Amino acid sequence: MGIAADILGLGREFIDQDFARRTHLDWPREDRDYTVAAIIVGHAERNPAKSSPVNHLGHLHYPAQSAPNWFDLIDAAGRIATVG
Structure with missing residues (x-):
């Protein structure tokens, strides 16, 4: 069970x-x-590369209200998001 x-x-x-x-x-x-x-969270603060808003570290490090959603991440990558 661990x-x-x-x-x-x-x-x-x-x-x-x-x-x-x-x-x-x-x-x-x-x-x-x-x-x-x-x-x-301490590890993520010392090395932000360890945390991402889409992994468990990021969910602890980034407050829920400021975490980017999927489309924010796509936009940040320079892609144009289209839905539908």
């Missing part, structure tokens, strides 16, 4: 609850999800 269960909770219904309780007592989560996100 990180999908740990971060997103996918498949957590298959994890023995006693095992999960003991694991969290020994290794507390301590907001790990948000800590990992902050580390990712």
Whole structure:
């Protein structure tokens, strides 16, 4: 299950609850999800080439309201977008 269960909770219904309780007592989560996100944003701020508005780094680094959409990216590449 790995990180999908740990971060997103996918498949957590298959994890023995006693095992999960003991694991969290020994290794507390301590907001790990948000800590990992902050580390990712730090990497993107130090090297913007690592982040793009269309990958998971970009979704953390660029605020949602300022992220370009697909057509913005096409326009920035010098192409004329036509729809329909």
